[in-house]
Amino acid sequence: MAETIRVLVPEKEVDKRIEELGKKISEDYAGKQVHLICVLKGGVFFMCELAKRITVPVSMDFMSVSSYGAGTESSGIVKIVKDLDEPLEGKDVLIVEDIIDSGRTLFHLMKILKERGPKSMHICTLLDKPERRVEDVKVDYVGFNIPDEFVVGYGLDYAQKYRNLPFIGVVEGVE
Numbered sequence: 113m114a115e116t117i118r119v120l121v122p123e124k125e126v127d128k129r130i131e132e133l134g135k136k137i138s139e140d141y142a143g144k145q146v147h148l149i150c151v152l153k154g155g156v157f158f159m160c161e162l163a164k165r166i167t168v169p170v171s172m173d174f175m176s177v178s179s180y181g182a183g184t185e186s187s188g189i190v191k192i193v194k195d196l197d198e199p200l201e202g203k204d205v206l207i208v209e210d211i212i213d214s215g216r217t218l219f220h221l222m223k224i225l226k227e228r229g230p231k232s233m234h235i236c237t238l239l240d241k242p243e244r245r246v247e248d249v250k251v252d253y254v255g256f257n258i259p260d261e262f263v264v265g266y267g268l269d270y271a272q273k274y275r276n277l278p279f280i281g282v283v284e285g286v287e
């Protein structure tokens with residue numbers, strides 16, 4: 113069977129939800145500056161769209177991490193591939209992710225970043241797969257809870273493809 117993409121969340125729904133999240137974040141951070149941290153590569157599309165809909169002052173930084181382990185299963189130990197440019201001390205930090213799956217990436221990343229002394233630290237994710245959770249992470253803003261299916265689009269890839277799709281889809285026809 114050929115590889116095809118089934119739409120799970122259409123573009124209009126994604127846009128509408130990001131608009132709502134932007135509004136809520138703007139209310140919650142009233143009178144403050146929010147420092148958005150994008151976890152590359154997956155978080156980049158969501159963070160750009162979200163940032164455009166936040167009405168309080170925004171600053172942004174980017175980091176890239178990779179999980180590595182002994183076997184095929186990720187150990188969840190996070191190795192920083194590209195670190196942030198700016199210190200976090202005294203900042204109201206909002207980590208922006210495309211998806212929380214096992215929770216391993218964010219669990220370890222939070223530990224590392226909290227040691228840098230931010231004033232506050234919260235998490236915003238476009239997608240959450242709660243059924244798959246291995247590490248307990250407290251998520252503050254969620255776009256959509258989704259079932260345990262491998263999704264692509266809006267930053268999410270399958271073998272580095274499909275990140276540019278403007279909707280959330282499920283890859284079908286692959287093993």
Ligand SMILES: O=P(O)(O)OC[C@H]1O[C@H](OP(=O)(O)OP(=O)(O)O)[C@H](O)[C@@H]1O
Nearest residue numbers: 152153154210211212213214215216217
């Ligand atoms: O909750 P977890 O099980 O840790 O999975 C979620 C993480 O995995 C994906 O990133 P990936 O490491 O594939 O890199 P990418 O963002 O560059 O695609 C995704 O973007 C999250 O960062």
Ligand code: HPA
Nearest residue numbers: 213261262263264268269
């Ligand atoms: O469902 C997913 N799709 C793409 N990348 C991912 N990383 C964790 N879960 C996923």
Ligand SMILES: [Mg+2]
Nearest residue numbers: 151152153154
């Ligand atoms: Mg990622």
